[in-house]
Amino acid sequence: MTQLDISLTVNGARHELSVGPTEMLTEVLRRRLDMTGTNRDCGMGICGACTVLLDGQPVSSCILLAALADGSEITTVEGLERDGRLTAVQEAFLRHGAVQCGYCTPGFVITSTALLEENPSPSREEIVEALKGNLCRCTGYKKIVEAVEAVARAKGDGVGVS
Amino acid sequence: MDCRYSRPESLAEAVAVLCEAQEATEGEAHLVAGGVALGILMNEKLLAPRWFVDVSRLAELKGIEASEDGGLRIGAGCRHREVERSPLVAERYAILAEMAAEIACGRIKNRGTIGGNICLADPQGDPPVAVIALRATLRALGPKGTRDIPATDFFKGLYETALGPDEILQEIRLPPPQANEGAAFGKFSARRAMDYSSTISVAVRLTRDPASEQILEIGLGLGGSGETPIWAKETEKAFIGRRPGDECFALMRETLFAEIEPLADDLYSQDYKRHVAAVIMKRTVEKAWQRSGGTA
Structure with missing residues (x-):
């Protein structure tokens, strides 16, 4: 081969x-x-x-x-994590209950991280637009969007991927 | 079956390798640019490639520049995201940015290329519809040299194009924008982030005659309305010399219904898709008309 x-x-x-x-x-x-x-x-x-x-x-x-x-x-x-510390996005997903079965979560976390890297303070519409290509069959999206909004509001401490 | 992989370093070399690969595999060689549709087709076991010719890194397929005639040249290898965000596109062909924004989702736009999508010739594809409406010229390079193919003559059948098996689409060339021109892109889909078989899209480019307040010229492309991206030639005629309004749209609807044959799928019947195509066309023509400076 x-x-x-x-x-x-x-x-x-x-x-x-x-x-x-x-x-x-x-x-x-x-x-x-x-x-x-x-x-x-x-x-x-x-x-x-x-x-x-x-x-x-x-x-x-x-x-x-x-x-x-x-x-x-x-x-x-x-x-994403550094020395065992989760990023702000990961923490927010936990805190807001944006994770249920967890299968889609890595994809949502990665996509949200990229969005916040490019645009640290996205509007709700921009968050929904950025995440429209990710499917979740448990949470109904509301908590996922809220988690990303919370990070955006907190002015993105520790959001970076590098 | 074994699959070979070549990464030629220039477009000329790519054409030579493609010729060799097609001959060696009896036409089962594939160009790879973004690799999006290709990956899907492979995972779906609809494609068993035997030789990949990777053109994803060729500088000759990149770039968006103003061309000498006042139009625009878009390298076939430009990703949808680049088209969506290009200042040159936004300034002169905003319809293309509007179209690119509607393609699937960010992950796909970050990989897929405008040329790859045009060559795939998916009947639901968005770029084909836009290049038809804009009367773009598709420039290809093959063993016999360069060939310019009008976009209106490019889509030949279900996933079939005018391109030979040994030709590579090099660039999309757009004619210069005219005075009193307006263009718009409209789309209807079951899920916004997914271009499923139920998607219907319409691209419109028109010029307005300011003296008569009528449509002088019009280009219409339709997606999801048949086996190929459609050039709605007859429907175009229904608009010429008319002002967008009830009478004009009634005629458009009648002509369009006869001109397109959308494929029924598990969501929508053929008749329903015809109806949706007419609704989206009316809205998109109205938008293009307003952008040309015309009043409602």
């Missing part, structure tokens, strides 16, 4: 990997790097459970060929 040598920097650590040309990034993260925080669900870029940051921007990792990410910096949900 054809194999490609690629290099990925995941949560600050560089990995030299040999991947198949048809291998998706989600599988590389979960199976090769044992980072199972990134979930796979719909496989069609619709639900957002597999969202990671690729050079700072949210992407669907389940439909992204790992080869296309060669040379990129990837941030997964595992890369």
Whole structure:
């Protein structure tokens, strides 16, 4: 089988990997790097459970060929905390009950983190717009939006991904 | 089956590699730009590629610039997000920013490219509809050189385009905006972040004759209204020399109903989609008319 040598920097650590040309990034993260925080669900870029940051921007990792990410910096949900301390977004999700079964949560947290990096004080409409591509089947979204609003109001202490 | 992967370093090299790859795989080679539709089709087991030609890093496919004739050139490899946020697009072809804003969601816009979407030729795609209405020219490079294809002649069948298997879409060229021009994009979808088979979209570009307060020229593209993105040629004629209003829209509705054949899906019937297409078209023409300086 054809194999490609690629290099990925995941949560600050560089990995030299040999991947198949048809291998998706989600599988590389979960199976090769044992980072199972990134979930796979719909496989069609619709639900957002597999969202990671690729050079700072949210992407669907389940439909992204790992080869296309060669040379990129990837941030997964595992890369957000610092020395065991959760970020403001993660804390807010806990405090506001924005998590129930938790399957979609990494995708929501990553997407919210990217939004607040780009726009530290988004309006409610901007939050809803940024999260419209993520599906949650438990919370009904209200608490998720409230959690992000709370971080925005708190002027974003410790929100950063780096 | 084994799959090969090439990453050529120039567009000319990409064409050469693509020719070789198509021959070696009997036409099962695929260009990769954003990789969005490709990833979905692979996960759905609708595509078993045998050779990828990765054009995602080619500088020749990037960039949005004013062209020498006063129009705009958009590299086929520009991502939807770039189109949405480009100051040049906002200033001169705001309809494209309006269209790009409506594509799926941020994750998709951060990866998907305008050229990739046009080449996919999904009947629900948004960029094809806009380039039809704007009368864009699609410039492709192949082994025989450069070829300019009018967007109105690009979409040939279900996921089929005028592009040869060995050609690469290089750029989208937009004609210069005219005086008293207005353009708008309208979309109807079951879920805003998802371009499902029930999505219907309409792109309108028109010019207004200030003397007669009538439509002088009009371009109409429709998505979700047939097997391909649709150039609504007959419906365009129904608007020429008329002023948008009840009489004009009644004629549009009649012509449009005969011109489009939307595919029924598990949400909506063909008739309902025709009705929705006419409603969205009326609203979008009104918006374009107002933007051209016309009064309601």
